[in-house]
Amino acid sequence: MLINCVVYQNGTKLADIPVSEISDYICRPDAFVWVALQDATPEELEEMQHEFSLHELAVEDARHGHQRPKIEEYGASLFSVLHLVERSTDKPGELHVGEVDVFTGKNYVLSVRNRSNKGFLGVRERCEREPELLRHGSGFVLYALMDAVVDRYFPILDDLETELELIEKEIFTPGAARKNIERLYELKGSVMILKHAVAPLLEGASKLYGGRVPQICSGVQDYFRDVVDHLSRINALIENMRDTIGTAIQVNLAMVTIEESEVTKKLAAWASIFAVCTAFAGIWGMNFEAMPELKWRYGYPMAISMIVVACSLLYWRFKRARWL
Template sequence: MLINCVVYEGGTKLADIPVSEISEHILLPGCFVWVALHDAATEELDELQTEFGLHPLAVEDARHGHQRPKVEEYGSSLFVVLHLLESSEGNESVTSLGELNVFVGKNYVVSVRNRSKRGFVDVRERCEREPGLLRNGPGFVLYALMDAVVDRYFPIIDALEVELETIEQQIFTKGAARASIRRLYELKQRLTLLKHAVAPLLEGATKLHGGRVPQICAGSEEYFRDVVDHLSRINTSIDSIRDTIGTAIHVNLSMVTIEDGEVVKRLAAWASLFAVCTAFAGIWGMNFEHMPELKWRYGYAGAITLIATTCCYLYYRFRKAGWL
C-alpha cells in the first residue's frame, strides 16, 4: 500500500505526486523522490522497479522479506534491510518482528515497511524541518530512517534490563527457582531477537562512514558514525545481559539442586526415625523361645519407651543439624 510519494528539491518539499509522474521528476537536477510503502504488493514493487531501475535481486529480497539486516551495494545504489522490533502498548517486551527495506539511489529513496504497525511519519517531519540537512539528499534520508529504527531499540533493551533485575531479586526466594528459570529462558529468546537485529546491522553500517563510503552517503558520514555508535552501545548491552542471564540460570539451577537436596534430607531424616521403630519391632517380632524380655511384666512399656526415646533423640539431632 502506498503511504506517500513526495518530490524534494534543495532540501524542501515540492509536492506530493502520483507514482506515474516519478520518472519526470527524477530527471530534474537537484530533485529526489521519496516513496513510502506499507506491506507492498508485488505490482507496486514491479512498478517502482521500472520507475527507478531497482536491482532485481534487491526487489526480490524486499518481496519475499524475512531477510537478515544488511547494507548491500548494487552499482551506484544501496539496499538496506532493518528489523523492526515492536511491543504491545504499556509493555516494552518484544512481541512482533517487522522489517524495513530501503532502496537508495542518487535521486530517490524507497522505503518498504512490512509486518509493522508503527510508521515513520515522524522521520519525514524531522527531515522536512531540517532543509539544510535534507539538502544532502537521499543519503540523509537513509540516515534518518536508520537512526529512528535504532532509537526504537533503546526502550527494548532498557525493559530487558529491568526485567532481568526483577528476576535476579527473586533468585534466592524459596520455591521461585523453577519459575525464574522459565522467565530467564523467555528473556533470552527476546534478547536473541534483538541481537539478530543489531549485530548484522552494526557490521553493515560501518561501511557507510569509514573507508570507501558509497557516493550516496557522501556528506553524511558523521551521522552514520552516530548510528554505529548507538548500535555498538546496544550490542555491548546485549552481550552484558546475555552473560548475566547465563550466570542467573546457573545460580537458579544450583538453587533447584539445593532445594531438592533439602527435600532429600528431610525424607532421609524421617526414614531414619521410622527405621528405628521398624528395627525394634522386627527384633521383638521374631518370637524366639529364649527372649526373656518378652515375658517381662513391663516389657511392652519398656519397649515403647525405648523406641520413643531413641526417636526423640534422633529427631533432636536432625533438628539441630537442620535436616528437619
C-alpha cells in the same frame, strides 16, 4: 499500500505527487523523490522497479521479505534491510519482528515497511524541519530512517534489562528457581531477537563511513558514524545481558540442586527415625505376650517408651542440624 510520495528540491518539500509523475522529477539534479510503502504488493514493487530502475535482486529480496539485516551496493544505489523490533500486541511480553527495506539512489528513496504498524511519519517531519540537512539528499533520509529504527531498540533493551533485574531479585526466593529458569530462557530468546537485528546491521552500517563509502553517503558520513556508535553500544549491552542471563541460569540451577538436597536430607532423616522403630520391633519381634522379657509385666510399655525416646532424640538432632 502507498503511504506517501513526495518530491523535495534543495532540502524543501516541493509537492506530493502521484506515482506516475515520479520519472518527471528524478531527472532534476537538485531534486529527489521519497516514497513510502506498507506491505507492498508484487504489483506495486514492480511499478517502483520500473520507475526507479531498481536492481532485480534487491526487489526480489523485498518481495520475499524475512531477510537478514544488511546493506548492499548495487551500482550507484544502496539496498538496506532493517528489522523493526516491537512489543507484540497479541502476546504481551513477547517481541514481534517487522522489516523495512530501503532502496536509496541519487535521486530517490523508497522505503517498504512490512509486518509493522508503527510508521515513519515522524522521521519525515523531522527531515522537513531540517532543510539544511535534507539538502544532502537521499543519503540523509537513509540516515534518518536508520537512526529512527536504532532508537526504537533502546526502549526494548530497557524493558529487557528491567525484566532481568526483577528475576534477579527473586533468585533466592524459596521455590521460585524453576519458574525463574523458564522466565530466563524466555528472556534469553527476546535478547537473541534483538541481537539478530543489531549485529548484522552494525556490520553493514560500518561500511557507510570512513574509507571508501558509497557516493550517496559521502556528505553524511558523520551521521552514519553516530548510528554505528549507537549500534555498538546496544550490542555491548546485549552481550552483557547474555552473560548475566547465563550466570543467573547457573545460579538458579544451583538453587534447584540445593532445594532437592534439602528434600533428600529430610527424607533421609525420617528414614533414620523409622529405621530405629523397625530395629527395635525386629529385635523384640513384637509378637510376645509381654516384652522385651517374655513374662515381664511392664515389658511392652518399656519397649514403646524406648522407641519414642530414641525417635524423639533423633528428631531433635536432625532438627538442630537443620535437616528437618
